[in-house]
Amino acid sequence: MKTRKLGNSDLNTSIIGLGCMTMAGLYGAADEKECIATIHAAIDAGVTFIDTADAYGGGSNESLVGKAIADRREKVLLATKFGNIFSKNPGRGADGRPEYLREACEASLKRLGTETIDLYFQHRVDKEVPIEETVGAMSILLEEGKIRSVGLSECSSDTLRRAHRVHPISALQSELSLWTQFSLSDHVKVCRELGVTYVAYSPLGRGILTGTIKTDADMGEHDRRREHPRFQGENLMHNLNVLAPIKALATSKGCLPAQIALSWVLAQGDDIVPIPGCKQQKHLRENIAAVDIHLSDSELQWLNEEIPPDFTAGSRYPEAQMWTLNL
Numbered sequence: 001m002k003t004r005k006l007g008n009s010d011l012n013t014s015i016i017g018l019g020c021m022t023m024a025g026l027y028g029a030a031d032e033k034e035c036i037a038t039i040h041a042a043i044d045a046g047v048t049f050i051d052t053a054d055a056y057g058g059g060s061n062e063s064l065v066g067k068a069i070a071d072r073r074e075k076v077l078l079a080t081k082f083g084n085i086f087s088k089n090p091g092r093g094a095d096g097r098p099e100y101l102r103e104a105c106e107a108s109l110k111r112l113g114t115e116t117i118d119l120y121f122q123h124r125v126d127k128e129v130p131i132e133e134t135v136g137a138m139s140i141l142l143e144e145g146k147i148r149s150v151g152l153s154e155c156s157s158d159t160l161r162r163a164h165r166v167h168p169i170s171a172l173q174s175e176l177s178l179w180t181q182f183s184l185s186d187h188v189k190v191c192r193e194l195g196v197t198y199v200a201y202s203p204l205g206r207g208i209l210t211g212t213i214k215t216d217a218d219m220g221e222h223d224r225r226r227e228h229p230r231f232q233g234e235n236l237m238h239n240l241n242v243l244a245p246i247k248a249l250a251t252s253k254g255c256l257p258a259q260i261a262l263s264w265v266l267a268q269g270d271d272i273v274p275i276p277g278c279k280q281q282k283h284l285r286e287n288i289a290a291v292d293i294h295l296s297d298s299e300l301q302w303l304n305e306e307i308p309p310d311f312t313a314g315s316r317y318p319e320a321q322m323w324t325l326n327l
Contacts, residue, residue, distance in 0.1 A: 001046025002291070004270060006077070007170030007197040009149040011118060013077050015266065016291055017049025018042045018284070019201055019277035020065055024057030027207065028220040030279045032064060039068035041281045043075050045288050051173075051199070051275045053081035053123055054108050066113040073114060079199075080108050081123035081153060081173075083134075086321060093324040096126030098137035105146055121151035121173055125327040131155070131163045139167040151199070156326045157190040164194050175316060176200035176272065178209060178261055179230075179242050181309040184268065192271060200265050203274035204287075206231075209261040211243055229314035238313045245306035255293055258283075260303075262290035267300055 003012045022028075023035040039050065052065045062080060069076050082104035083094045095104075108117065120141070122134055141147045149170035152163060163169050172191055176183050180202065191198045204210055206225055212218065216226065216236060225231045230239055246257045253260070258276075265274045276287045295303075315322050 001048075001288075003048075004197070004273060006119065006149060008168040008195050009119075009170040011077060011149060011170070012048075013197075013273055014046055014048045015273060016047060016262070016288065017051055017077075017079075017199070017273055017275035018047050019275040020050065020052045020061055021056045022277040023064060023279045024061040026056070026224045028223050034281070035064060035279050036068040038279060038281050038284050039065065040072075041284055042288075043069070043072055045284075047288065048075060048077045049079065049199075049273060049275060050076050051079045051201075052112075053084065053121075054104060054111075055081065055084040055087070055123060059107065059111050062108055062111040066111055070113055077118045078112065078114065079119040079121065079151070079171075080112065080117055081121040082108065083126065084123035086124070086324060090320065092126070092128065093321075094122075094124035094126040096122060096129040096131070096134035098133065101134065101137050102141070105141055109146065116145055117147045119149045119151050119171060120147040121153045121171070122155075123153050124324050125152070125155045125159055127327055131159050132166050135163045135166045135169075142167075154325045154327075157186055159327060160187070160190055160194070160196070164196070169194070169196050171197045171199050171273075173199040173201055175202050176265055176268070176274070177203045177205045178246065178264055178303065178307050179205045179239065179312040180316065185309070188269070188272070192269070196271075198269075198272045200272055200274040201277075203265040203276050204258055204261055205242070208239060208242065209246060210256075210258040211247065214240065227318045228316070229318070230312060230316065232314065235314035242307055242311060245303060249295075249299060249303065253293065255289075256286055258286060259290040259293050260295070262287060263293040263295050264300065264303060266291065267295050
């Protein structure tokens, strides 16, 4: 497995990671035994970047990850997040107060069963607390050895610049995929200017780019995607058209649509690390295999022409949550 340097830190990461959010059952039921086996298989294959958050399953996802990596902690670049309190306080959305940060960090360390978090993200920006104050408090945790690098998630480019002036930001995490390309014209450019790694979550478009979702019936009754405008009604019917060029290219190259989608993300730059989520070993192996698929310049250009940045219909999150992004 090839590696990439993590921003301005002294850490390295595999060029593809594993997002563990779906193991919390947000996109349908998850089997704990299979989830742990999937994490083990990822590490055995050389995937070092394991990503979770205290908001996933109310902390249960961190506990699961901690259990999975207990006997192989030294092989993992462990990333988690704090501050996303939307489910508890929709009006505020995030908590970036230094006292809350310390409390959240201590709780995550306990659930993860580790003495230090390799990459600690502020999950959402707190509109009531200056980013300088939050990042300053994060830098103190770094000095104490509780974390090893600082990250931000779903912030604006202006906020990233302000935060970086307080303490070097190692990574910015946000969406990037063939149907979510907004970051390429803004955030990715600023990351490169500052030497920040861009961690791309949902590189498979929350599953839409795998070809497994054809109607809303393919999502379970309690699947959180049902709440997202992109997966509803006419929006979903339009958005499914994204698959045609991806499937065509996959057929010509003898691979899966998901592998084309991941290869496209990887081709956007050596400073971008996709972290596709999965909860089964089969899908993990398929995702890892995308590392060895090369898209030519002409193939990339064709995909970009067939799937322009403004292709997708509907907002990324339910309308009530959109205000929490890009602060």
